[in-house]
Amino acid sequence: MRFVLTALAFCVLPLAGAAQTDARIHYLQRAVPPPPTLSDLDTPPGDLGVAGARLAIDDNATTGRFLGQSYALDATRVAADADLAAAARAALAGTDLLILDAPADDVLAVADLPEARGALIFNVAAPDTNLRDADCRANLLHTLPSTQMRTDALAQFFVLKKWTDLPMIAGGHASDQAFAASMERSLAKYGLKPGPRKEWRFDANMRRNASAEVPLFTQGFGRYDALIVADEIHDFGRYILYNTWEPRPVTGSEGLTPVGWDRVVEQWGAAQLQNRFTDLAARAMQPRDYAAWAAIRTLGEAVTRTGATDAATLRAYILSPDFELGGFLGRPLTFRAWNGQMRQPIPLVHPRALVAQAPLDGFLHPVTELDTIGLDAPESRCEAFAP
Amino acid sequence: MIPASSFPKYLGGSPKDGGQRPPSPARRNPLPMIRAACIATVLALPAQADEIWVTNEHDDTISVIDTDTLEVTRTIETGERPRGITFSKDHSVVYICASDSDAVQVMDPVSGEILHDLPSGEDPEQFVLAPDNRHLYIANEDDAITTVVDTETRTVVAQIDVGIEPEGMAISPDGTIAITTSETTNMAHWIDTATQELFANTLVDSRPRHAEFVKDGTELWVSSEIGGTITVFDVATQAEKAKIDFDLPNIHPDRVQPVGFEFTTGDTHAFVALGPSNHLAVVDAETYEVEDYILVGRRVWHMAFDADRARLFTTNGISGDVTVVDVASRKPIKTIKVGRFPWGAAFRPTN
Structure with a gap:
């Protein structure tokens, strides 16, 4: 595979009419080749993320048409080994509103550029909890839920179901390990004891021998309530279901899964969003698409309500109590003023239906139950947002 | 009042109707007793009872509720995903948005047969019939369009570009202004019905769902589901006049989501459905203060009054039922099981 070093995709959507306000947003993406996995059934679509951005620009433009506000989206994609900072500098020369679809290291590198000092950057692809914690940045907001928000949501479900005996299988990829560590923190947070954990180290072809290997691999767990699989790259997890020694539900990265978004979310008017997305992209909306959509809709909502397009005004409004975004999850979406994370319910889904949506009933919070998932103000070590 | 014509029917009616009624304080005064017996007799004649028609979004049916017995008397099949429902001014036909x-x-509301379909544009969700009893203004949810249909010629008269996910529809009593609210664009779009063009677009809070002209068309009310408010506009200037907030004890504001609302006689009070908070609010339409909250079924969305607006029927989507509320006492008096996801409601007089 060969990657061209410079910008691959370029997409500008100029809008007709005498616009008084022009909001220009740049979608900057690092093309990360997916790690090799046992099955090729589900390859990531080539327009993952950016398709959500395009839909949101269309949504914003429709509103803007009635207010004399226009929106333009530029998109740049750089190769896995290319210089993202250079592309970010070029993008920031044209706008201070950036959507960043890149791994955590890149996110920090871009946020720390001198050119990005007064910019407003949305992280739509890096779930790393540290970006919402000690490594937060004042110019960086997150519409993608953190890994901890997802594992907290699942832990709430375990508490509700009284599933307390919870062994785990963790893959070797860094994202698998991060999910496993976060899951253990979430279990502890909700008063559950993490169960025994086994590392997945097979290199055999599980398409042929999962039914032979997985029962033996899981036999040692003895009796338990549910199995947690930490397999964020979707390598082996699909072969665990129905092959375990004990007939028990599989949760985590497979089976019952906490997600930012999924095609099975159809309540709260979500069917309309799903339809609009499918019309545009000819596929189902995924969490990164939703995060990109929410980021640009957030900007659109802030432009609509303030009439401004500069990063400082928009950021102040987005973090203020006046801001709220209708996001088809049944509650208004807002941003945590202490670390820039978008507050959002977390759907718990299986491939065919929504099972539950965290925060679950009974998990109380003095301000909003949405802050029972993810880093709450007293937990977050983020200081960049201090007033 | 009981129509005079029903009195002879009582005299000639079955003794069962009057004879088996339990003793009550009414016995001390014979007149109310006779009146009660008259009601019982009228009940025995189903053709004379008024009806509430409820669309069941996920059953593709309409449940017809008898407003006297408070029971479902008919279940009628419709097209896919019925939502908005309204009767013609003379109640000779009923219009149903079969969204999918x-x-x-x-x-035909008597036979329950579909007479014909009207061209509606894609995914019609809500509509309003103009005072001329001829033009339907239809919100096409998936297309960001309002379609105007002539129900006589069965043709599309106009299509108007509006915001994303149009839903709430209203028309002024004189028919000069039509309103579409768009759920994702968060606006009320003001349509001049003479030109079928927009003449104003006003922002409201997040996810506007329902709109109504009140007080002889001098005020426009728009509910915002996610914003949790109702915005009141002065129609002459399209300026915001008031904003109504709802504050339910022990329920997080996020779950208080106003959707449908209807007004009592004389537009003195609004009954507002608050969605997943499972409550109605009663709002004084002069002071804009909330006076009461009434517990009803789960995820309450729309509603319809009976003939004299003494009872209100709410559609409760998640519990799949209709709550009957006594307007004077502001108390729920009965829950009626209907189909899956009841959505819209409309009143049909039969006298």
Whole structure:
């Protein structure tokens, strides 16, 4: 595979009419080749993320048409080994509103550029909890839920179901390990004891021998309530279901899964969003698409309500109590003023239906139950947002 | 009042109707007793009872509720995903938004048969019938369009570009202004019905769902589901006049989501459905203060009054039922099981 070093995709959507306000947003993406996995059934679509951005620009433009506000989206994609900072500098020369679809290291590198000092950057692809914690940045907001928000949501479900005996299988990829560590923190947070954990180290072809290997691999767990699989790259997890020694539900990265978004979310008017997305992209909306959509809709909502397009005004409004975004999850979406994370319910889904949506009933919070998932103000070590 | 014509029917009616009624304080005064017996007799004649028609979004049916017995008397099949429902001014036909059939269906309410479909544009969700009893203004949810249909010629008269996910529809009593609210664009779009063009667009809070002209068309009320408010506009200037907030004890504000609302006689009070908070609010339409909250079924969305607005029927989507509320006492008096996801409600007089 060969990657061209410079910008691959370029997409500008100029809008007709005498616009008084022009909001220009740049979608900057690092093309990360997916790690090799046992099955090729589900390859990531080539327009993952950016398709959500395009839909949101269309949504914003429709509103803007009635207010004399226009929106333009530029998109740049750089190769896995290319210089993202250079592309970010070029993008920031044209706008201070950036959507960043890149791994955590890149996110920090871009946020720390001198050119990005007064910019407003949305992280739509890096779930790393540290970006919402000690490594937060004042110019960086997150519409993608953190890994901890997802594992907290699942832990709430375990508490509700009284599933307390919870062994785990963790893959070797860094994202698998991060999910496993976060899951253990979430279990502890909700008063559950993490169960025994086994590392997945097979290199055999599980398409042929999962039914032979997985029962033996899981036999040692003895009796338990549910199995947690930490397999964020979707390598082996699909072969665990129905092959375990004990007939028990599989949760985590497979089976019952906490997600930012999924095609099975159809309540709260979500069917309309799903339809609009499918019309545009000819596929189902995924969490990164939703995060990109929410980021640009957030900007659109802030432009609509303030009439401004500069990063400082928009950021102040987005973090203020006046801001709220209708996001088809049944509650208004807002941003945590202490670390820039978008507050959002977390759907718990299986491939065919929504099972539950965290925060679950009974998990109380003095301000909003949405802050029972993810880093709450007293937990977050983020200081960049201090007033 | 009981119509005079029903009195002879009582005299000639079955003794069962009057004879088996339990003793009550009314016995001390014979007149109310006779009146009660008259009601019982009228009940025995189903053709004379008024009806509430409820669309069941996920059953593709309409449940017809008898307003006297408070029971479902008929279940009628419709096109796919019925939502908005309204009767013609003379109640000779009923219009139904069959959203997933991409049609507005015209039904004979007596036989329950579909007479024909109207062209509606894609995914019709809500509509309003103009005072001329001829033009339907239809919100096409998936297309960001309002379609105007002539119900006589069965043709599309105009299509108007509006915001994303149009839903709430209203028309002024004189028919000069039509309103579409758009759920994702968060606006009320003001349509001049003479030109079928927009003449104003006003922002409201997040996810506007329902709009009504009140007080002889001098005020426009728009509910915002996610914003949790109702915005009141002065129609003459399209300026915001008031904003109504709802504050339910022990329920997080996020779950207080106003959707449908209707007004009592004289537009003195609004009954507002608050969605997943499972409550109605009663709002004084002069002071804009909330006076009461009434517990009803789960995820309450729309509603319809009976003939004299003494009772209110709410559609409760998640519990799949209709709550009957006594307007004077502001108390729920009965829950009626209907189909899956009841959505819209409309009143049909039969006298």
